Amino acid sequence: MSGDDLPVIAAVDGSTHGWEALDWAAAEGLRRGLQLVIVHVRPYTGRTDAESDVREAEELLGEAVARTSRSAPGVPVSTLAPLDFPSAALTSLSRDASMVVVGSRGLGGFRALMIGSNSLATASMAHCPVVVVRTGRADGSEAGPPGPLNDVVAGVAADESSGAVLDFAFEAAACRPEARLRVVHGWTMFSSMLSGGPVLDREAASASADLALAELTAGRGESHPEVEVVREPVRGSASRTLVTASATAALTVVGRRKGGEALGLGLSPVAQTTVTHALGPVAVVPA
Template sequence: MTTADCPVIAAVDGSSHSREALDWAAREAVRRGLALVIVHARTPTRRDVRETQLRGAEELLTRSVRRVGEIAPDLHPTTLAPLDFPAAALTALSRDASLVVVGSRGLGGFRSLMLGSNSLATASMAKCPVVVIHSGPPEEDGGEAAQAYPDIVAGVAADESSEAVLDFAFATAASRPGARLRIVHGWTMFSSMLSGGPVFDRDAAAGAAERTLAELTAGRHERYPQVEVVREPVGGSASRTLVTASATAALTVIGRRRGGESLGLGLSPVAQTTLTHALGPVAVVPC
């Protein structure tokens, strides 16, 4: 099975955030022509309550399938109820998935937290891209809201780690007719110095950042001629730009470096700030 054939996984727990994630996942599965798997992880507990827990899981999954039927009648999702902690179950399933979609907070989350621990852990450890659904602009196929927020926003670094982010962002924009791809690259004089660029000339550093973006996107226009691309080198805080852009974006795409999962080092400060404070859906792509 190739990545293109792998399903979209939607995690549900009965919370309003997970219902939004399910809706988003169902529409995305239709856009990409992929199967949908709805997952409710049953947290390990005492044996004497597992039967009740399983009945509750089955009822939740049945309601979720019914909800998908209302959104995407031609989509016929399958369901899973693994006995495992949510982040662990989703990480294991991500090995054979195109995309994992989770709500920003679940039933167990504190209302004061903008991002739940399961969402953060899944985004930090999954083997495939993870989309975290923050409450944002509603998506109705063909509706005014969908037309009002067409942008896909991608935050990129000036190195090879951006390849996976750009591949995912271009493919996502191509699957949404009329979508525009905004590619954001934050730079500072310090980052220019570290990359061997201009150190004291701000205009020269800005020009170097523009050339970096052009190099990163070279060749993709031929593969995705239907995608309008806007390159945005930003002098200063990339995370602030990405958080602001997320309010009017259909999806904001950021990268996560592979290899640091066990130590919790996969998310850079820019990625973690964007994921925590975004005002719309965010995709975290392993790089």
């Protein structure tokens, strides 16, 4: 199996957020022509009735397959029900996936938390992009933001570390008709100084950030001429811009450092803020 046809993995647990993640993953698999693997991780609970656990998993996965056949007919589907800790199982499976899709919270999560610990741990440690799906609903009962959600928004650093983020964002925009790609970069006079740019001239620093974004997107734009690219250098942290944009974006894409081995490790402050406060789906891409 080549890197271009690795499956989309969707994690389900029977929660509203898990069903939202499945629906998003099925639609993405349909857009990209990829297989969908639906995973229900059976956590270690100390229960002695293993047959009951397996039966419950099979029932849940059967419901998930039926739901997918209705929402995204034609998408090849398979299922897995490993016995493991959820984030550990999903991280292992991510080695052979194009992306892992999880809900923002699962069953048993505290309502006050904006993102569940398993989702955050998976996003921090996975070997492929992880999409944390939040539809803008507070509890699954209210409608999300109105109107078409066409923009793909990418938060980048103006250097080579953002290559994987831009590659994923361009691909996401290319498979969405009439989508724009908004590339957001937060800059400060201090970051300009660290990168060898202007130190005291604010206008020159802004122009330098705009030029860096143009250089980052140039080659990829030629590969995807159908995608309209909007470059947005933002003075200060990009977090506020990304969170605001996420409410009406089809997808917001941020990066993280590879090698995270604990909850949140590897997520920059911008990435962590975006993942925990976004009002729509967020993809976390290993840099």
